[in-house]
Amino acid sequence: MLVVALAASAVVLWQTGDLAATTRVPAAEPGAVQEPPLQFPPSLAETWRADSPMTPVPVVAGAVVATGMGGEVLGRDPLTGEVKWRYARDRALCTVAPFDTAPPQRTDSGTVLALYASDGGALPDGDPYAKGGCSEVTGLDGTSGKVERTRNSDAEFGTRLLSDGSTVTTTGRRLLTSWRSDLVMTSQYGTRPTPVQFRSNLRHGCTFGSVAVTPGKIGVIERCPEDNGADRLTVYRSQSPSGKDNDDVEVVSSTVVGARARIVALTDTHTAVALSDPARLRVYTSAGIALADYPLDEPGLGEPANTDPPGATVLTTTGPEGVYWFTGSRTVALSPADLRPMWTIQTTLGPGVVQAGRLVVPIQNGLAVQDEVTGANVGVIPVDRGGYTGPITMSVTGEIVLEQRGPTLVALR
Template sequence: MLAGAALVVGLNSPAATTDSVTATTPSDPPPPATAIPPSFSELWRAPSPATPVPIAAGGGAVVAEGSRVSGRDARTGAERWSYTRELSLCTVAAAFGRVLADYRNDEYCSELSSLDATSGARGPARTLDARPGTRLVGDGPVVATGQDYLEAMRSDLVRTAEYGNVRALEEPDDQPRTGCTFSSFAVAPARAGVLETCPGDGSDRLTVLRPDASSGDKPAFDFSTVLGVSGARLIALSGERAAVLLPGRPRLLLLDRAGARVGEVPLSVGPAVQEPQDGVARTTRGGAALYWWTGAATVALDPETLVPRWTLPNALGPGVEYDGRLLVPVQGGLADVDPRTGAVARTLPVDRAGYVGPVQVVAQGEILLEQRGRDLVALGPAR
């Protein structure tokens, strides 16, 4: 399962010491889901506070805590590979078929390593200008978020765009605005959006970048527009639309690719919508819809127009598609939902041992991986 450890020490940085243990055998991913079981039961669990969402990659699961990232067998939790540095993890994500591990070096989360998701073998690495609290979101581009700066990168981790408070501008006028504060983010193929507050605007501004068309530290844009309200939040992007949650009575503002307003759609989501501290709305994308968790309800959005289709109240997370159905975390289990209509057929029992907080879930074949706070929990179907 595990190869011998490779100890690597950077020539100029003692803190760059790494311990890399790669897998020696091919992964054995779980079989695909072929039916909705009567229930799910816990198979294993592990602390994983550095994964904001559960990661299913390389046929297995990824766990991250402290300074260590490891690839696990999805069914047993057995470790297949690991990667450790003498630095603390800021955040871990998966993109481009790799695991991206971002480590803190002094005041910045500047040390980004990529690992093959199946073997743990090291791939491209680079230096970021991200600060603690950053998230790595998207899968082409990947965006490193921040309070006043973001950067986008392609699959080889080469930076394709940066926006905001750039530390070393090539040209003074490359960035269109200064002194802005970023509050929420969303990514779609070839697009990256940020909701910001800038001096002199008087209200929130939505900016959508085109990272692949940017040059150096001069970003390219689909649009940047003042919204006329304060306290808005960017929820999602598609290829042609942006969805913004407006303050006050819950409703979504939809904008087209040029920033023109398409319309406002009221939402019936129960209690006030919660704002994630990291500025990234809790969403999962499936074949039928984009599922957004408001903090109390799951809303299915059309994957292209972002128009809401249905709302499921009393949810603990956005859910995951599984054998043509949608499984949504709820108190006591998983709601078995028709992804086209939102109709609930039944609730599959899951014993979460008293845990009542948010639950994000992904599928690795027939195995479900739930992120419950600081823990990753693997669930197997009842036989």
């Protein structure tokens, strides 16, 4: 009902160029940012749900929770799901994400990034981007829904947007692109869709398997012709050196790691990579030196060993006491100091989220509440998901716990 009321005051812009056929309906008045609870609630029940297939992770930005479907992004009241603002285009959405670290728990207005599809333009048929991609991004103020900035860039279909708090990076099989918060490009790594100067210091003809970010750095699993079937872990800086082109990046380290690798987590000092046959987690130093191997009693790491994760991103969440990794069937807590495994929760549905000093992990028919440091179970909160048993990503805003169940976003309180 509110959408109809807001639509009456919508400003519809019909113009040529990238913003043709755009509908903007800003919030009538700013909402309140939810205050985080001091204690975890004893019970949770569903308060609202919405179709949102374009948000792989629940999107919290200031006073709203954003949902995305078709060509439309909606800013919703976290408590009720009521639509507060709307932004829509006549193009398909590729993905919607917060410009923040994961999980997003900002107390300011935040920014919602809406990435839209584009066609291949005048690119020749032989170009890998000739069929188009996801190149038109809009930054929306989370509280008001007003457009902060826009830009055209290069990203592939199926991309995810990974934010480290100051830079956001698009994932892809051939190209990774990073922007600052003002959407000014800071670096590009891989095969660009237009001819550029040859960089003799970088490898060429590589494809990418998985990506992770940390402030100032990006880690990627590469597959390059010269490595004879082995995977390579490369870490580079998200900001190209001053005075150089965006694709002239500074590589921090590059190391051959073996076949069927997945980058799990990246910090300023360490990188964790999951390897198969046998299943193990290997931790590397910032210089690319193997530090330690930790056995993982899980053939294929919970998913087909010969596939890369959806969106080239392993499911993790970060809290004050650790990095929490969903392998596909269990959640593993990694030390924030050196990324060594600390403890494991069996038979989970996702990495979980931290709220009120506890790690809340989705399990069959409920949420397991765990001590962040020891992994000890504090309790289980029943949740009726109506038969849904697939992977779940989560976020929180105030007392609201959000679950992304496939194409559906569900709010619990």
